[in-house]
Amino acid sequence: MASSPPACWLRRAAALVLLAFAFFMPHIRAEVADEGDILIEIRRSLVDANNALYEWSEPADSDHCSWRGIICDNVTFSVIALNLSSLGIEGEISPNIGKLQKLQIIDLSRNSISGIIPDEIGGCVDLQYLDLSFNLLSGEIPFSISRLKQLEHLILKGNQISGPIPSTLSQVPNLKVLDLAQNNLTGEIPSLLYWSEVLQYLGLRNNFLSGQLSPDMCRLTGLWYFDVRSNNLSGSIPTSIGNCTSFEILDLAFNQLTGEIPFNIGFLQIATLSLQGNQLTGKIPDVIGLMQALAVLDLSYNQLHGQIPPILGNLTYTGKLYLHGNHLSGAIPPELGNMTKLSYLQLNDNELTGKIPAELGKLQSLFELTLSGNSLEGQIPESLSSCISLNYLNVHGNQLIGTIPNEFQRIVSLTYLNLSSNQIHGSIPQELGRIRNLDTLDLSHNHISGPIPNSIGDLEHLLILDLSDNRITGVIPAEVGELRIISKLDLSSNQLFGTLPQELGQLENLVALDLHNNNLSGEIPPEIVNCFSMIALNLSFNNFSGEIPISKNFSRFPADSYIGNRLLCGNLIGLICSVQSEASTGSASGG
Incomplete structure (x- = not known):
């Protein structure tokens, strides 16, 4: 059994420790005191309008480790963290910051600090x-x-830093996150960056970087986030892209990339693929339908052609599918109805034909459906009323026929409904008044007939109502006056008759009122002068008579607002009412 150390040896060891501590302690205290002075020097370069750093003006011999934003080591008391994030600080970063050699964390984010990053930070x-x-x-x-x-x-990120990305950043061996987004950086992405084995996050979006994507980008075997959106990158997507197997987010959007989408991009199991806003050509590769992990697929605003691959219906985890702004043709694949998690589907501004598939009604998570600007035919499927989460529906500018489905009343979450510029006929369903959350209803440029339903007044959240260029008859219902927050009301180019309801005067938020080219008659109700927000008025080409209301806000409207109403008078159109009255009387007696 080993014997215990003699007591005299232990006493000697303890004495040596105390001697060493006594020797080094003054140096530690001196260093700590020096750091207090350094912090005060750093404070002098900053402008602290909110007085968030009021403690920093205390004497340097005070405990600076207790100052706001400072963390010190528990043993050495050296400053190891400086966190002044979101304090409304201005001024500049002092070169003295480089004297805090034990710092492990510097966070000065979300302030208004200007000037340069001092070289001394090294x-x-x-x-x-x-x-x-x-x-x-x-x-x-x-x-x-x-x-x-x-x-x-x-x-x-989020500064005004300019110049190139230093290639020497590749010499930082432990760099995991490099985020230089939203600056004014120029030049090419240094190829040496692609040889890092530890880099996980590369954010370069919203700069002015040029050059081409390097085939070496897939050497970043630990990288999961690659974002070069909104730069000036050109050339094609490297065919080696299929080797970037660690990527989870790949965002190449809004550059000047050309060529076709590489076939082997389908080998990636990424969550987000954003290629929009480039000049990519060719067809959508079928293999994209095998990218089962995709949550977001955005190929919009390119020059892609051909049909939408039906295999995309296999993407059952995809929540957002953006293919708009291309030259895609053919029919919308009914298989898209299998994308059960789909919340955003934008196929607008293509060359699609055929009918809207009834299978889209299976998409109960669908929030936005935009099919505008195509050549779609047939009726609007009633099954869309099963999309109980639908908030936005836009089929503007197609060749759709049939009537507005009564079943739309079931889509109570709908706030935006645009069926304009089609060939829809029939009347406006009374049931539309049950979609109480609508803020925009645009049925213009169709063949809709019949009256405006009284239930229109139930749409209390309506901001825009456009029924122009149809064949609507009857009178303007008084219930329109219940649309208290409406800003635009356009009923022009219809066959409306009767007088204007005085309830229009209740629309204090109305900015634009267009009733031109109807058969409306009678006097302009004086209550309309209460529409204090109105800056655009068009009552032309009707049968209005009497005097134009006299008020300060009505004086802003030009004579063109009233043209084509031969019995209307007032100084605003250069015809004094008494003169017109005498002329009318003389004409009657002469007859």
Whole structure:
């Protein structure tokens, strides 16, 4: 059995420890005191209008570790974290920040700090996290950042930083997150960046980067987020893209990419694929239908042609499908009705033909359906009323026929309904008044006939009502006056008759009223002057008579607002009512 150390040996060891502590303690205290002075120097470069850093003006011999935004090490008392995020601070970053060599975290995000990133920041050799995002910083990214060998997060997004991305950033061996988005960076993406084994997040969106995507991008074997949206990148998508197997988000949108979508892109199991706003050509590869993990697929605003692959119906986890703004043709595949998690479907502005598939009615999670600007035919399927989550429906500018389905009353969540510029006939269903959440109802440029239903007044949230260019008859119902927040009312180019309801004067938020080209008659009700918000009025080409209301807000409307009403008078149209009355009397006696 081993013997215990003699007591005299233990006493000697303890004495040595105390001696060492006594030797180093003054140096530690001196360092700590120096850091207090450094912090006060850093404070002098900042403008603290909210007085958030009032403690920082205390004498340097006070406990700066208790100051706001400061964290110190529990043993050495060195400053290891500086967090001044979202304090409304202005001014500049002091070069003295580089003297805080034990700093591990710097977070100055979401302030209004300007000036440059000081080169001295490379002196913070223990730094692991640097977040200067959403400030007003300018100048270039200092090369000294490459000296920060412990750095894992570099977040500079949302500034005005210019110049190239330093290739020396590839010398930061532990860098996991590099977010330089929303700046003014130029030049090419340094190819050396693609050789990092630890980089997980690369955010470069909204800059002015040029050049081509490198085939080496797939060497980033740990990368899950690759975002170069809204730059000036050109050339084609590398055929090696299928090797980027670690990617979960791939956003190449709004660049100048050309060529076809590589076939092997279907090998990726990514959650988001955004290629919109480029100049991509060719067809949509069928293999995209095998990307089972896709939550968002956006190929909009390219020059893609051909049919929508029916195999896309296999994407049962996809919530957003954007194919609008291309040259896609053929019919909408009924298989899209199998995309049970789909919430956004935008196929507008293509060259699609055929009918709207009844199978779309199975999409009970569908929130937005936009099919406008195609050549779709047939009737609007009643089955769409089963899309109980539908909020936005736009089929404007097709060749749809038939009537407005009464069943639409079941889509109580609908706020936007646009059936305009089709060939829809029949009357407006009374049941539409049950869609109480509607804020926009546009049925213009169709062949709709019959009266405006009284139930229109039940749409209390309506902001825009456009029934123009139809064959609507009857009078304007007094219930229109119940649309208290409406801003635009357009009933022009119909066959309406009768007088204007005085209830129109209740529409205090009405900005634009267009009733031109109808058979309306009688006097303009004086109550209409209570529409104080109105800046656009068109009553032309009707049979109105009497005097134009005299008020300050009515004086702003030009004579063209009343043209084509031969019995209307008033100084606004250059015809004094007494003169017109005498002329009418003389004409009658002469007869």
